[in-house]
Amino acid sequence: MTDRNLPIGEDELQAFVDERLDGARRAAVEAHLAAHPDLAERIGTERRQRAMLRSRLDAKFAEPVPSRLRIANLRATRRASWARGWTSAAAAVAIFVCGATAGWFANRITPASAPIAPTASVAQGAQAAYRTFVVEVAHPVEVGVQQEAHLLQWLSKRLGRKLAAPDLSPFGYRLMGGRLLPGGSGAAAQLMYDDASGRRLTIYVRAAEGTETAFRFQKESEASTFAWIDQGFGFAVTAPASREELLPIAEAVYRGFEGKS
Amino acid sequence: MQDILTTLDQLPEEQKSLLLLVGVEDLSYDDAAKVMGVPVGTVMSRLARGRQKLRALLETGRTTLLRRVK
Incomplete structure (x- = not known):
């Protein structure tokens, strides 16, 4: 095949990464890569990274996301206004995906205007984390419930406290997974639960000074939080629920953690 | 651990759009x-x-966000 003798250019390598070459040219590129291990490694990495992007965004679109972000609707937008619409739609996806994380860090560096009580600080941290991650569709949790044992072991190690996931099934909530976050001067753990209707509840734990155990209630827009401190750790339960609905859940979580440090 | 989507966000707009x-x-x-x-x-x-930039960013870890604070 004469095709095999044509030089391999960067455009062709990109088409190879995108799996768009036909049989003859693909074979030529593969032969070229076999003879050039450094290049083969680079192209292999680019292929893997392309696959990672696809799988991350595929997973995202497999979730019940708001309709304005669904691919079908993005395509409709593209038909409506071909040139600008589609480019900015792609950008919007990237911004939506990455914005949540950026928002979280922006939140953390906002200086507190005055010293605040430890429970208030825990409640604020919990609410900031709730606001940031409860709206996440692509990766609301860093480690999913399928790896619950690993998740709890990991978070326990990072927190310096044995962490169990309280059973909230009596309230209709089941564990989705959890993540590690910056919290106070160390790490914080967030466990996320959801119920059949998709409502999400989080339990937030981090090291905190103080021995007080009184519940502190705080409501911010939709989300209510009960926070308390017990034996050097702050706990908070946050959900879009009324004080009356949330209190028994907070009490169950409190009992679940009590004396297990 | 680098998040590929977070890293992607650091590319210039026209490169990011194309990769997507x-x-x-x-x-x-x-x-x-x-x-x-x-x-x-x-x-x-x-x-x-x-793609070159994304690869470099992910490899060198220059973009590491402090996800895991000690």
């Missing part, structure tokens, strides 16, 4: 060129540069 349009959304190079209003050659070189 071509790499994820499977737009043809010609269509991507039309959408971006540039020649196909520019699409190809931006794609190559974007």
